[in-house]
Structure formats: C-alpha cells, structure tokens
Amino acid sequence: MLLAKNADEIDESMRLWVDPCNNFVFGDTQGNIGYLNRGQVPIRTIANAWLPVPGWTGEHEWEGSIPFEDLTRISNPDSGFFVTANNRIAGEDYPYFIALDFAPEYRARRIHDRLTDMTGATVEDMAAVHSEIVSIPAQVYSEIIARTPPRNVLSAAAKDRMAGWDGSMHEDSVAATIYSAFRQRLHRQIINHLLGPLADQALVAGGRGAPGHVRQISSLLVTHAQNGDTSLLPPGSAWNTLIAGAFADGVADLSDTLGDDMDTWTWGRVHQTHPTHPLSAAFPEMSEQLDPPSVSMGGDGDTPQAGSYPASDPYTMTGMSVARYVWDTADWDNSRWIVPLGSSGHAGSPHYADQTSTWADVALIPATYSWDTLESEAQTVQTLTSDVDKPVRSSYKGSHQEYGVTIEQNVMVDMRDGVKLATDIYYPAIAGVRASGQFPVILERTPYDKSVPVKPTKANFFARRG
Structure with missing residues (x-):
C-alpha cells in the first residue's frame, strides 16, 4: 500500500x-x-x-x-x-x-446533504462536516411531539422549549436534553413489550450483540412513528398516547435528576465523556493522574459528530470519533487532524491529553507532512543511537534460506472433542525430499480459508529457513 x-x-x-x-x-x-x-x-x-x-x-x-x-x-x-x-x-x-x-442512514444522510451543493470544497468546509449535529430522528419525533397534547404542566413547559427546535444536538440546547430523555423512556416502553423478560438484559448489555438489536429496533421505531405504523406497539396502543406518556416520564426524570430550573437542563451538562484508565481500578489513589479529563460535547449516536451512549448509562458517551481527519491531496501540509486525548499514551506526559479540549470543540490541528516543516516546527527531537562499544546481538546474521519445501496437505488432526481439523504441514526439504532431523514447529490455526495466498507465503518462508 x-x-x-x-x-x-x-x-x-x-x-x-x-x-x-x-x-x-x-x-x-x-x-x-x-x-x-x-x-x-x-x-x-x-x-x-x-x-x-x-x-x-x-x-x-x-x-x-x-x-x-x-x-x-x-x-x-x-x-x-x-x-x-x-x-x-x-x-x-x-x-x-x-x-x-x-448503521441507520441518519449520519450518512446528513453528510450527503451537506456535500450535495458544495463546490470548491476547502479544508475548512470539510472540517465543518465533522461538527454536523442535526439529528434526523430528533426532527421526526419533534414534529409528532408538537401536535401531541401534553399530560401536565411540566410537560407543557418542556414542549414549549422544543417549539421551533431544528433537531440540533448542541451542547447548550435544553431541547436536546428533553428529546433524549423522552426517547429513552419511549424505547424502554416498546422494547419491554417486544423482548419481554429479555428486555432488561438487552438494554444494559455491552458488546455488539444485544446493543445491535436494540439499535435496529430504535431505528425502526423512527420510521414507524413517522408513518403511523403501529405493528411494533403493544396491542391497542397508538403512537400519540405512547409518545405523550414517554414525554411526561422523560421530563419528570430530568426534573428529579437536574432540578426544577429548566434553563439548566443543557445537553452538555449530562452528555459528557468519562474516560477511565484500565489501571485506575487497581490503583484508585492514582486515578486523578491516570484518568483523562471529562468533557461535554454536542451530537449523539445519530449525528455525524458522533456521541452515542448506552441505555444502561445515559448520557455518558461511549461511542465517539477516535480520530478526525481532513486530507488535502493538493497540499499535504494543509491537512488537518485531531484525536480525543493526545499523541502520548504516558499519563505523565504533557501530550497525554493535550488535544482533548480541541477535540471536544470539534476543531482540528495541522497534520504536518513535509520534512522541512516537521523539522522547523518540532518542539522536541529524540535521537536513537547505539553504543558502538557494546553492539547488540552483533553475532546475529539474520535468517536465510537453507531448504526447499515439501507440503503434506489436508492431514486430518483429531481434536479432544473428536472433531478433525484439516491441516497443511510444511516441511524443510532437500532436493524435494523431507529433510531429516528435528526442527522447531510453528502452529497456526485459522477459521478462514487456509489456501489464501498469504498463508502459504508465510509457511514457505519459515519452512525454507528451518
């Protein structure tokens, strides 16, 4: 490559x-x-x-x-x-x-719509795409909420906050928080009906299995709500009834956890990162030094500015961009990038998390390419040298080909459970005959096709070197 x-x-x-x-x-x-x-x-x-x-x-x-x-x-x-x-x-x-x-089309659709009419794109134009935070599901549900009578005074006040909202999941938005709390409640109601006793496990599970199913159901619900399709709802239920109830419950949840002052219910107050170093649990007294800083962000799991969170821990972000790039192939030094933390994995380094605030602001920094620019802008220079008086492994000459190869294919090897695994054995050979004596063995098992070119290439390489 x-x-x-x-x-x-x-x-x-x-x-x-x-x-x-x-x-x-x-x-x-x-x-x-x-x-x-x-x-x-x-x-x-x-x-x-x-x-x-x-x-x-x-x-x-x-x-x-x-x-x-x-x-x-x-x-x-x-x-x-x-x-x-x-x-x-x-x-x-x-x-x-x-x-x-x-993944549902929402994030791709927002990017597509931004690019469709773009001409003469600049690095700045493309960087702005990374910060796209309009949620298509939020727009769909907001329209339904707007025509749904509120259940109580608190719901009515929250509905007023969403009036005219464009679905932008900005960190300063109160409407974004209200929408997210409503959707949490709506999902739980319907998924409880669909999955029954498995619902609680599905909603708190990690990994790719259950969360993937929940994500697909959640996406279907958006389409069904928009089209008035009640096939996934509990028998006798209607969308306006369920949405009114979920909206009231979600707003009540926010009142209980964030207080009565709705002005403080901003999305960034609850939608945050909480990165934890793997060693923090073992050395809790060092967690303040080990754990990178928490930051607030906009977006959610349905926006190009990714910020998804699990149903088991709303609204702590766990699905975000691990890097953002914009490459300018006409001028490589004009390219931009950013990572969530920093360029060093050492918690004591000044570069351990020095990009976090820039990343949270969805800004980018130069991705320098040309060597002259790298040298002139480098903050520090590290030179690796060897001690000429104490050469490392000076007697090692490297491996070299000494043998030919013979192959015994599809040898059926018995496993403990009685299953037989087809095995190709590559032997060092001399003049086409298997070499005598004992040799080291490298064993590789693969669930994939053992005949794809890369497998024989590796096996021949090692067998020729004994």
Missing part, C-alpha cells in the same frame, strides 16, 4: 487483505477518489446470516470468498463524492451476502 502511486494501485494493493473487513477510502494527487469494502468476505448460506448453524453436517460450508473484482467498490462517482458512515453501501441487487446489521 505504501508503494502505491495512484488510486488504482492502492485499490490493487488490497487484493490479499484478509481482515478486518472494513470501509477503505482513498484519493490520489491527480484527483481520483475510491471506496473499497476490503477483506476476505466468505460466501456462505443465508441461514448462517440469521442464526448459528451446525458446522459438522457439511450443509453450511463456506464456498470460498467473494472475488476481489466483485467486492463493493466506488471509483470517481459522477457526484464527485461518496459517503460512508457504517451505513449500507451495496444495493439490493448485490449478488453476495455481506451482513444484516448496518
């Missing part, structure tokens, strides 16, 4: 990429842009998409991988841009199964 000279070459450099399968975007200095869903994606039965399937019957064996030429890709689209925010890229007519779980 680092040797690629243009967009076509960097696309081709991904041919042997195995994992992770992810969105890969690139551009070159000639103005070409590309998108590739890279990786070895197995071809498998659709039954395996929905539930675990028996792996011992042979009915659901993987049938190779999607050919590299058929992977989802976009090159120089007529629109002049493409958008990826973990949303679905391949259309319904794509001949291969990739996944069932994609």
Whole structure:
C-alpha cells in the first residue's frame, strides 16, 4: 500500500487483505477518489446470516470468498463524492451476502446533504462536516411531539422549549436534553413489550450483540412513528398516547435528576465523556493522574459528530470519533487532524491529553507532512543511537534460506472433542525430499480459508529457513 502511486494501485494493493473487513477510502494527487469494502468476505448460506448453524453436517460450508473484482467498490462517482458512515453501501441487487446489521442512514444522510451543493470544497468546509449535529430522528419525533397534547404542566413547559427546535444536538440546547430523555423512556416502553423478560438484559448489555438489536429496533421505531405504523406497539396502543406518556416520564426524570430550573437542563451538562484508565481500578489513589479529563460535547449516536451512549448509562458517551481527519491531496501540509486525548499514551506526559479540549470543540490541528516543516516546527527531537562499544546481538546474521519445501496437505488432526481439523504441514526439504532431523514447529490455526495466498507465503518462508 505504501508503494502505491495512484488510486488504482492502492485499490490493487488490497487484493490479499484478509481482515478486518472494513470501509477503505482513498484519493490520489491527480484527483481520483475510491471506496473499497476490503477483506476476505466468505460466501456462505443465508441461514448462517440469521442464526448459528451446525458446522459438522457439511450443509453450511463456506464456498470460498467473494472475488476481489466483485467486492463493493466506488471509483470517481459522477457526484464527485461518496459517503460512508457504517451505513449500507451495496444495493439490493448485490449478488453476495455481506451482513444484516448496518448503521441507520441518519449520519450518512446528513453528510450527503451537506456535500450535495458544495463546490470548491476547502479544508475548512470539510472540517465543518465533522461538527454536523442535526439529528434526523430528533426532527421526526419533534414534529409528532408538537401536535401531541401534553399530560401536565411540566410537560407543557418542556414542549414549549422544543417549539421551533431544528433537531440540533448542541451542547447548550435544553431541547436536546428533553428529546433524549423522552426517547429513552419511549424505547424502554416498546422494547419491554417486544423482548419481554429479555428486555432488561438487552438494554444494559455491552458488546455488539444485544446493543445491535436494540439499535435496529430504535431505528425502526423512527420510521414507524413517522408513518403511523403501529405493528411494533403493544396491542391497542397508538403512537400519540405512547409518545405523550414517554414525554411526561422523560421530563419528570430530568426534573428529579437536574432540578426544577429548566434553563439548566443543557445537553452538555449530562452528555459528557468519562474516560477511565484500565489501571485506575487497581490503583484508585492514582486515578486523578491516570484518568483523562471529562468533557461535554454536542451530537449523539445519530449525528455525524458522533456521541452515542448506552441505555444502561445515559448520557455518558461511549461511542465517539477516535480520530478526525481532513486530507488535502493538493497540499499535504494543509491537512488537518485531531484525536480525543493526545499523541502520548504516558499519563505523565504533557501530550497525554493535550488535544482533548480541541477535540471536544470539534476543531482540528495541522497534520504536518513535509520534512522541512516537521523539522522547523518540532518542539522536541529524540535521537536513537547505539553504543558502538557494546553492539547488540552483533553475532546475529539474520535468517536465510537453507531448504526447499515439501507440503503434506489436508492431514486430518483429531481434536479432544473428536472433531478433525484439516491441516497443511510444511516441511524443510532437500532436493524435494523431507529433510531429516528435528526442527522447531510453528502452529497456526485459522477459521478462514487456509489456501489464501498469504498463508502459504508465510509457511514457505519459515519452512525454507528451518
């Protein structure tokens, strides 16, 4: 990849990429842009998409991988841009199964709408896209709330705060807080109905399983509420009744936790980061030095400025941008970037969390490229040298090829549970005959196709070196 000279070459450099399968975007200095869903994606039965399937019957064996030429890709689209925010890229007519779980379109839609009429984009224009905080679900629910009679005086006051709100999840917004509390209550009501005794577990679970299901249900509810579809609601329920109740309950929650002064119910007061160093639990007396600072931010899980939070701990952010970039391929030194903490992982370093406040403000800093600029702007310089009087491993000459290779393929090796695993054994060889004597062994097991080019390449490399 680092040797690629243009967009076509960097696309081709991904041919042997195995994992992770992810969105890969690139551009070159000639103005070409590309998108590739890279990786070895197995071809498998659709039954395996929905539930675990028996792996011992042979009915659901993987049938190779999607050919590299058929992977989802976009090159120089007529629109002049493409958008990826973990949303679905391949259309319904794509001949291969990739996944069932994609992020809703909300974040991608807001980015798309901002780029559609943009011409002559600058670094500043693209940096502003990172700070987009208008929530499409908030707009949908706000319209319904506006025509729903309030249940009590407190609800009426909260409804007045949302009048004319555009769905912007700004950290100074009171409406954003009221909307978020309402949606928490609405989700809990409907998910309790849909999942029954599993609801409590689903709403507090971590990882990717249950939260993924809850996210998909939550997205469906937005569409259903907008269209008046009651198929997911408890029998006999109507959207206006449920929304009125959830709104009243959410506002009551805020009153209990934040007090009676609605002016103080700003989104940034509750929507914050709380990063915790892994060692803080073991050394609580050092937590103040180890834990990076907490910051308030706008956005939520449905906005390009990502700031999602779990149902089990509203509204503490756990899903945010790990980095923001804007690359200027016409002038690399004009590029920008930012990370949530700093460039050092050492808690005692001045650069441990010195980017946090800038990141929280959704601002960017220069991403310097040219060597002259790096040298002139460097704050410190570290030079690594060796002690010439005490050379390190001076006798080590490096590995070199001494043997040929013979391969014994598909040797079925018994496991403790009786399962047999197909195994390829690579032996050092001389003149095509397995070399005598004992050699070190490297064992590698993979759930993927053991014949993909990278596997034999590695095995041959080590076998030739004994």
